Amino acid sequence: MINTISDIKKKLDVHKVRNDFPILSRSINGKPLVYLDNAATTQKPQTVIDSLNHYYTFDNANIHRGLYFLSELATDQYENARLKVKEFINAISASEIIFVRGATEAINLVASSFCRAKIFCNGDEVIITHMEHHANIVPWQLMGDRKQINLKVIPINDSGEIDLNNFANAITEKTKLVSVVHISNTLGTINPVKKIIEIAHSKNVPVLIDGAQAIPHMKVDVQELNADFYVFSGHKVFGPTGIGVLYGKAEYLEMMPPYQGGGSMIRTVDFEKTTYDDIPGKFEAGTPNIAGGIGLGAAIDYINQFDRLELSLYEEELLKYATNELQKIDGLKIIGTAKEKASVISFVIDGIHPYDIGTIIDTDGIAIRTGHHCTQPIMKRYNVLATARASFSFYNTKDEIDKLIHGLLKVKKMFS
């Protein structure tokens, strides 16, 4: 793999970058769009949009099936996208990259297949944290129909951080998997996942990392982390919706039974017995999201033009600026104040419902998220029903943060 050499990377020029994303120049209610909901989904650069258009216009055919020109071409492009993902997260082999619909499906796949594997017995434990997205809670609860799973939850402190001592003590001989979010979509906390993996591995327990929020904000190296599973969604990293990635170490993927049955995933089918394909094919039943995979490859190419560290530093600057400006608003409280944070800020304002905040600033074309962010246990932990959340990407500007602040001051005036 070629390591990042910053001087051959494109320098970040936010105004030029904004031109790469056509949606950023549209207006809402007659005002320029201020898109601050990047933790929900990111916008798409023209190159990603073009790749989808090109695929359907010129290259569409089903993959892994035909020997004719177009089928081979589509297969090559899809498999090339898998290679790009492999390089992007530095997996050892492309066979460890399973294409799925998104992070949610990836966790459901692991929950379903890992819990049905021979090593998982009734009464075994899965450890999660209090800051998980519902997608890393409910799939484990659903498995309760098949095997008795004891779901253990690691508490968080008031800043929104996990206590590592607490975590180490929670692991017992019954623990079969630790499943932890890399960056919280609600609190913005960047969890010390490398340390968590080290602790779990010292007790021979594999770890799944939910990287949905981490992938757009930092360079992820699964070998360096030594993660056993790493999942993310394409649409949160400037790619299309409906495509995502499950990275799994071959040793685990091989011992896990298939998730879904159908075409592509088999070697031989008989009414008495079916044998399965090798990984990754074993986990990819049916015609996949071919265009989505190719689009994700285009998104990776787009990001790879830049020095990831430079993007992260710029986002950190936006986070600091926004945190500072938000704190100047009387009665505003930030939920999630971990030392290590990504550019995601949840907040509440005394006496004003997040719904009212979101509705009013929307009239100025400002898009933020309001609600429980699919993390109801976090809402209960902080004793709030909902929060407003602004989340920034490297195409956002300080000027947009100023517009958010201006909008919030207007909200305060309206509801005082």
Added chain:
Amino acid sequence: MTIRQAQEEIIKEFEQYADWEDRYKKIIEYGKGLPELSDSFKTEKNKLAGCQSQVWINARLEDGKIILEADSDASIVKGLVALLIKVYSGHTPDEILSNPPDYFRKIGIDSHLSPTRKNGLGAMMKQIQMYAVAFKALGDKQKH
């Protein structure tokens, strides 16, 4: 005043406001004017599912007419439910069921008030209609 007349009155009132901000201010004002809902009615049974904020609607029958009361923890939602109550409270189940809330489309914030938006407007109206259906069924039963 009939349901239709109440709707016309609201449409006229909102016609005066050219921009969003003023319309929302008016909606919030309506919410502030809503009589307080006793905590004993803020039950799970009266709470609407599928809204980003909490909304409670209580209904009772008085002389064949449905009396509606409501509250929400979000000011705009409280204003929206107040607009529904102004129109529908004090009418018979039949009157309520034969007058859908078209007026929201005409007060100039319909894109903000479509049922797919998580403001619960669709859910609130459905709840009021369900109360009407239930009271109508109850009335029919008593007649026989």
